[in-house]
Amino acid sequence: MKQNKYDNPEFFTKYSQMTRSVKGLAGAGEWETLEKMLPDFQGKRVLDLGCGFGWHCQYAIDHGASAVTGVDISEKMLEVAREKTSPQIRYIRTPVEEAEFPANSFEVVVSSLTFHYLVSFEDIARKVYNWLTAGGDFVFSVEHPIFTAHGSQDFYRDAGGNPLFFPVDHYFSEGQRDTTFLGEKVTKYHKTLTTYLSALLQNGFTITGVVEPQPPAHMLAASEGMKDELRRPMMLIISARK
């Protein structure tokens, strides 16, 4: 059974209260960067892998996509997505690893903060390449390899709880990391930068963008703690073309 943390009632409740869940895309620190890296959606068939509440699916519909498919493992997430987003969007409940589509089914494939939950990035890169039409775009965000390497996903702190610096360790040992997110144990899979980019290149993709997003100025100004986001990269956004 693939990990389905989002159907755990406590986890789901906590996740639903996060700024990014309440405010949607505008509440996600990386959104402004991700939006700039998205292709024109006009008339395109779009797939979102790990669509959650469907915010990105709705964005694609709002920007002219001709058809949008969202895939997610969590029924609870999809219930909310079906309720809150456009009925034009097709939602499929399945683990991302088990999703299957015919070749050349989409002009755009997007994925937000999902692939660090998958054991293999090579597998999904190969499948996405097959699902895309020639010239199609693949844009995704993941937790940064610097952020996933050590496993604690937290700063190393002094006795007073002040962050001293961010720890990196076991970088070249890819695989399972048992971390804590919203007070719950969550399993993620660390992958190196080399793995993400080489899997794309080896499958035939052209890399069109690699950006480590920083929180926008208004978020930095709104909270003192947000400045710590400048001390280490938490996310990596990659765009590639078939």
Add this chain to the structure above:
Amino acid sequence: MKQNKYDNPEFFTKYSQMTRSVKGLAGAGEWETLEKMLPDFQGKRVLDLGCGFGWHCQYAIDHGASAVTGVDISEKMLEVAREKTSPQIRYIRTPVEEAEFPANSFEVVVSSLTFHYLVSFEDIARKVYNWLTAGGDFVFSVEHPIFTAHGSQDFYRDAGGNPLFFPVDHYFSEGQRDTTFLGEKVTKYHKTLTTYLSALLQNGFTITGVVEPQPPAHMLAASEGMKDELRRPMMLIISARK
């Protein structure tokens, strides 16, 4: 005056005693990875930015390059290069930032562990693009952004000196880092991964490879300390095509 640490007699002496200086390419942990990312040199005009002792220049000559130019700021390094490598190689003493060549002068530009000494990667990426012929290759290694961010360039250690983990901090604050290398103060310039890859893409390069090298098995087996190299990436090797 650009930093010219290698003409400092003490530094030069210590650098000359490093395994990579005594054994050449075979003594460099990243060489096996870098070699695989180099293009065919046959009949090509090759430029090496920060050529040092000229090992990579000699490699290009040995692999059929029609003309090889090495640029370095250090006269002491170039003295050794002129003495030990092929008289066919042209060596130019100048800071890399001040090197100038006509457009379309080279089919290949390489650089080994030099660009983290330069303030700007954008400038050199733009120049290299101009110097290369269409289809030309640009392959370089730099210290990894994870390695340059904090500034200490060393593990965080317990009271007994055992490495606990590698510290990352100030990641998004690019610029000067005063570090210690071979017991001497050396100034380096931290740049993010985003900066390296975006500068290439924005100047028109196609990215063909991004690899974080790991020491080869025989080096890992030869020394217990070498295993720490697997705990954090120290270098980043990038190949790109005009």
